[in-house]
Amino acid sequence: MINQPTGAQLVISTLRALGVDILFGYPGGAIMPIYDALAGSGLTHILVRHEQGASFAADAYARATGKVGVCMATSGPGATNLITGIANAYMDSVPMVCITGQVGTHLLGTDGFQEVDILGLTLPIVKHSWLVRDPAEIPAILSRAFQIAQEGRPGPVLVDIPKDVAAAFVKDVPTTGEFPSWQPPQPDVADIKAAEKLIEQSKKPLFYIGGGVEMAFAVPQLRALMDRTGIPVVSTLKGLGAIPTTDDLFLGMLGMHGTRAANIAVQDADLLIVLGARFDDRATGKLSAFAPHAKVIHVDIDAAEINKLRMAQVGILGDLKMVLDGLHPKMQDISLWVAKCKSDKKKHAFRYDAPGTGIYAPALLKLLSEKAGDKFVACCDVGQHQMWVAQHCQFLQNRAHLTSGGSGAMGYGLPAGVGAKLALPDHHVVTVSGDGSFMMNIQEMATLRRYGIPLKIVLLDNSSLGLVRQWQRLFYEENYSEIDLSDNPDFVTVAQAFGLDAFRITSRDEVDGALDRLLAADKPTLLHILIDPRENVWPLVPPGASNAEMMEERWDEPLDSY
Incomplete structure (x- = not known):
């Protein structure tokens, strides 16, 4: 058996x-x-403290780099702990390969110790999956898994390897083989011409961009098309950063917690040019009332998305780079429309002059992103802080806003920060979390300490599940059911116990210096921020309403210091 590798060794070498x-x-x-085969292989393995952390870290690594993220776990609970991260990657179209151990082939179907049918459990949330039975097939399967994860609409792929298959020796080491190179569908020339015609006829055109622009590496092409046409832009949550948020033509995020300028523009537009977006319910509000005057051009790599929720006058299936490069409409004068969009943006700009001495989270997050500049990368958890980051942070580069969009998975931010900081060591990678989300994967502070990952953590603490509390206040007659987190631990003490630097601020006059200290830190550091638990995210489109019916509330009382 000399020079005969095992299946496990083929995994590592592949x-x-x-x-x-x-x-x-x-x-x-x-x-x-x-x-066993990993030891001494030269691969860098990051030992997380929970398998969910592994899948979230791999997800963020993939988002930050555009490469395939890789995570591994054992059978049974190890594999099931990956599932939330796999679902998250599937919903947000993130390329990821997940390798799981499985019980020996002779135990399959016997309810053996730590046996779980992970292939069956994950079928709805992966692009493809394998249960490997022949170790000689490992190189070909892994190579194909990486290809599938990246091609077309990206997503996660699962490779489940029984223990005896991994341990078996392979007599004849196979080559990986040559798979046909996947080619994106060529956009139909007639569709391109039809789209150009609609743009040329439009008096109020609007780009509506989603995460597909970034996933297609089509950011330069989008920015060039904007320069050619001068058409304003709105973005989904996942599309943030494709266009610098400081751009005059960028109106902000649309939807439930979008900017008023973005939602007004969508409702007034006579043409939506939808790029890599899927008409998600959080973006559209009441679908039948969404963009009521607009014709639609919808460009996507996934044929299933075109005409799924909104019929398109022109649907273009193809690679976004090619489509955007091919669009050269002869624009009519849209200066009045552009002026109105810019006027609405100025008129409805967010205010940051909250009364009182308490810390106003939107102002703090805005200042944080400005201080960090074009090296700012936010790894954001889910909750009120997520919406404040989307509304108020400045993103000057693409792949700088990493968050759980489609799944809305709490606990994403800290392990995502691990993956993103390892991917982008020279950037100001900041995990922004809330006290609810932070507790869900708090153990990954041990990962930061072990590897000396100098992640910055901004923890906004309102001692409650803030977004749920806000909905209970507005739509459930203030029946505050199970949202009280006032028995949180002392997060500064907890972080210090994990070996992190940590400090706390409670009043507005501490913000500037605290952010400077945080950004200057050269080791993992947590900034704990106490904020008013009564503070809400505004504006808000209520459930069942159109995006034209945004609720907004000014401050009733001063924000308190704590």
């Missing part, structure tokens, strides 16, 4: 051949042969 330099995981019984 990952290296595919250009993998870092992976995230947690060992266990069924995947032990692979971890």
